[in-house]
Amino acid sequence: MKAIVVTDQSAGMAGLRMAERPEPSASINDVIVEIHAGGFVPTEVGWPSTWTDRAGRDRTPSIIGHEVAGVVTSLGYGTTGLTVGQRVFGLADWHRDGTLAEYVAMEARNLAPLPGDVAFTVGASLPISGLTAWQGLFIHGRIQSGQSLLVHGAAGAVGAMVTQLAREAGAYVIGTGRTADRQKALDFGAHEFLDLANDTLEDVSGVDLVFDVIGGDIQKQSAALIRPGGTLVSITGPVEARPTDGLAVDFVVESDRAQLGEIVQRIRDGRLRTNIGNVGEFDDALNALNPATRRNGKTIIQMRA
Numbered sequence: 001m002k003a004i005v006v007t008d009q010s011a012g013m014a015g016l017r018m019a020e021r022p023e024p025s026a027s028i029n030d031v032i033v034e035i036h037a038g039g040f041v042p043t044e045v046g047w048p049s050t051w052t053d054r055a056g057r058d059r060t061p062s063i064i065g066h067e068v069a070g071v072v073t074s075l076g077y078g079t080t081g082l083t084v085g086q087r088v089f090g091l092a093d094w095h096r097d098g099t100l101a102e103y104v105a106m107e108a109r110n111l112a113p114l115p116g117d118v119a120f121t122v123g124a125s126l127p128i129s130g131l132t133a134w135q136g137l138f139i140h141g142r143i144q145s146g147q148s149l150l151v152h153g154a155a156g157a158v159g160a161m162v163t164q165l166a167r168e169a170g171a172y173v174i175g176t177g178r179t180a181d182r183q184k185a186l187d188f189g190a191h192e193f194l195d196l197a198n199d200t201l202e203d204v205s206g207v208d209l210v211f212d213v214i215g216g217d218i219q220k221q222s223a224a225l226i227r228p229g230g231t232l233v234s235i236t237g238p239v240e241a242r243p244t245d246g247l248a249v250d251f252v253v254e255s256d257r258a259q260l261g262e263i264v265q266r267i268r269d270g271r272l273r274t275n276i277g278n279v280g281e282f283d284d285a286l287n288a289l290n291p292a293t294r295r296n297g298k299t300i301i302q303m304r305a
Contacts, residue, residue, distance in 0.1 A: 003101035004285055004301075005061035012045050013290055019061060024097065024105035026076030031108050033088060036304045037124035037279075038099035039067030040289060049094035065100035065301075066092040069114055069123030079108045087114040089123035089264070091131065091255040099124075100285065100301055112260035118267055121300045125157070125274045129298060130263040132253040133161035136211055136233045137169070140249045145170025147208035150222060151190075155181035157298040158235070160188040160275040162211050167191075168271055174204055184296060188273070201225070210243075212236060223248070276300055 003021040026032050053059045069089040090111035114123045137143045149166045153159035154175025166173050167189040175190030182193045208230045210222045215236030223241035231247045239248040266272035277297025280288025285301045
């Protein structure tokens, strides 16, 4: 089968290659998914799990991508909860071959049913962005109606999900980003927008929760804006700053079938919109994943119509 692989960690995104790889087989509790669309996070080329298995052994050439939408074609021994022919979407294991390929083997528990009225491209855009937003807000941030939230990168794939889910929960949302991101962040539901290049971040104060996707100095400045007892949630790695008398949490997103179901239901009834910047065809995937100009939103690769 065709797949996009990496073999050289030092090459970064320039090291992506289209290659022929063996079709996967289903282990116990696995399913094989015929992939119709897959998602990719560019920082993936820097994750240790892209290059080694859980025992630290080299596993290259590694098939990249961890977001998938497709159709179940076979079940491994002992697999329950899904059926052959079922439309599914989900988040593949970090340490296993991924989803920018024609087929993937993954544990059934990491997949959820994809309703027939949701396009495969939309389904593939939801797992990382949607689950990251859901878990950061509700599991780690414990956002409540009436609270205020500062979300960095509000026009990005994760930030747009955070903004919409927080607003639906009754929070007051202040988004940040580049100058060109202002209208998009407001369109996704931010009540206010701060241009990180031209506005003064310190003008915001007393927020209940900061959702950080940037880290570094922005994270340190943001911690000082949180009211006593508030929370800083980060997806950038170990937190370098902590709010006064509050919590600082960094987390790695986890697959959760029930949460995927909540997210896709909101897509179906119009409460949530995904943030897709570009849909590229599989044969042109390398160009789509390495665009000549910046794209605002997630890039999805479509394997089958």
